[in-house]
Amino acid sequence: MIMPPINWPSDLTQLAVDLPNWHKNLFFQQTKKEFFSRIDVLKQKSARLDIHTIVIEIAKIVATIGDAHTAVVLPRYNRLPIEVYCFQEGLFVVAAMPTCQNLLWQKLIAINGETISSICKRLEQVISHENQSFVLAQLPEYLICTDILFGLGIIDDLHHVTIQVETDQQKIIDCQVHAIKYEDWQDVLTEQKQEIVALPLYRQHPDQYYWSHLTEDKGFLYVNYNKCKNMTEHTVEYFSSKLIKRLEDNLTIQYLAIDLRNNGGGNSELLKDFLHWLGKFKRLNQQGHLFVIVGRDTFSSALLNVYYLKYHSAAIFIGEATGGKPNCYGEVKYLSLASSGLAIRYSTQYYKLIEDETQLSFEPDVVKEVTFQDYKNHIDPCLEWIYQQIQVGPV
Template sequence: MKKITILILTVFSINIYSQEIETENWITDLNFLKTELPKKHKNLFFKITKNEFENGIEKIIKQLDKDTDIETSMKLHQLIAKIGDSHTSLSTSHITQKRKVFPVDFMWFKEGLFISGTTKDNYEILDKKILSINGNKINTILDSLKTLNVAENTALIKTNSSRLLESNVILKYFGFSKQNDSIYNLELSDIKGNISHYKLMEVENDINFKKNKTFLKINAEKPFYRNGSGKNFKEEYFPNEKIYFIQYNKCVSRETIEKYGDKETAYKYPSFNEFEEKVLKTLETSEIDKLIFDMRFNGGGSSYLAENLIDKIAANNKLNKKGKLFVVVGNDTFSSAIFNTIYFKDKTNAIIIGEETSGKPNHYGYVKSFTLPYSEIKVRYSSEFWKLTEDNDVSIVPDVKIENSYNDYKNGIDPVFEYVKKN
């Protein structure tokens, strides 16, 4: 199997009002993009036609005299999304002049989209499900946000929309808030269905804002999969249940950075070789009835990194059985984590559990990039196509679907762990 280098979903932030790039410079950049992207991409026109792409560029050029830089950038994002390749994207964060922000974080549960973070003086909106913003139903807003990213599957839509919804600039671009308004009228619901309304103000995006944030609280210690989920990888043995839980959050390590990245910064990353050695020792010395390999937060990296460990797990005759080995995927499982999931399916008897993945089994990837000369927008594009299965599924659908509910999260329960423990 070929190896795939790091790829992480691009999340961009946008600023309204700025218009600093000259029209002629935009024209140069857009024509450069029109010429170079088709030459560099593995197969740019597998979904959109060449005429549609070129006409899209020309349409943006015709609006340059009346559009701001941010409006041009947004239209460009929408055009790139039409290409249909979730690994081809733009980085426009440098265009942002960070001023005020919409002070909310969102989290998806099976019951809907909830507010998971905000400023301390708005604490009462925490735990609430968002129904509408300024009279616009949340589904209507999400339909607009879908145009900014490739909407290959439900998981990818969820992953991208919850991030984009946090941008006041994007809400203004689509007309869900007026340009000069700094107050948002929210319609909210608690878990019991009680409706409430709240006026939320924009805040300055500065160090005080970051210090002043508060997040959804849970009634018990965070479940293992959430506690330290920002780590690249971690493990824990639960002796009472005889369950070994391995969480693989990023296909990135000291070894991959030394091979593909900036060698001088490699020391800052954890060593997967050391982690693997610890895992194999635990597998050898501990009494383990069931093994959970969790990739529900894994957005990509280098697929080769975990393959040796997967091979060792596959060779473990005690654990490589139905009902003994479980691989967890979710809405954030993408890119190289898809490779590893397919590798598990091919090499082991693992049961795949969790939620549908945002990554497709067969997809364009092996990302390279170039930069537009004047706007300095970084363009990431796919240089290879990966065919991992004979089917053309838009997602990996788990053998057993287990969604994360609001009440489970609040009570510190991991439904995946509970399922494995009981079955």
């Protein structure tokens, strides 16, 4: 069956009509003239562009809105066989398929001859964001997607890419890498899970939305809350009720850490009952006994939970500036462009948590940046700082 060609001018017209009508306040940062002008320019040249480039150009237009919740859902089929992460020292390969094990722990310098610094600046135009923390959070996913790299003109072949890395001996190496399908990486992750040992708590159980770890003889309970969403096995309400019972019954628990650094959001109401209870639980809700860890991936509903704790507890906040902006648009719905089927998220509500409209992130009381050496050596600087405060050894 031959699919009819995509009518991009029609889709762009739909975008120009529907997005301003359905978004809560599309023109809070740019003028209508700027938005419509960008769409008109793309319409005029759309016939000369391939599908990958047009999708990226639409993503750029949507990103100029300045709302991290409003973004093009970029189609992702092909990826590099590696995982990367942005550290204080630069961007490093933190996982790799067997065929690319020589790249593991190496610093990424360039892709197809273009420096990582230049590529990151170009990707920033595609990523809908409100602050640099969110850009840092999103870059690793964008950098490994060859569909995106191709659409930006960084690579000219979806399946064969030249990567340049710098070794720990400061030797520069060029590597030819073959892209894979996203589903093929999942199989690799399943195999690698069996080999994970001695990881810090925040990197354990990535498949679970919430879990806890108790070191009873040290009076310390660590709670990891990775997603504001119910798991199939048990709900957040059930998990919260078990936590409350454990904390009420076990008088040896004198310290509590809630880790929200990897929580990208969901439904903020799910944890509200537990947070409300915690605010009245005097044994833990006092200075030096309650800690909250935040980071670049703390976003949306997770940030609402952070601010609830800020206003209703004596918690000390540790980590990085959040990817979520305190006052922001949210409550996402989806728009589908009729001809291409391209999906676009858009915000339907505005949330005001603080008076200062210029504040771009929630800033923790104690800043602990992510370093490559800590990551490679399985050290969590946030928990290490907490251990020092409560004078206990590592969990």
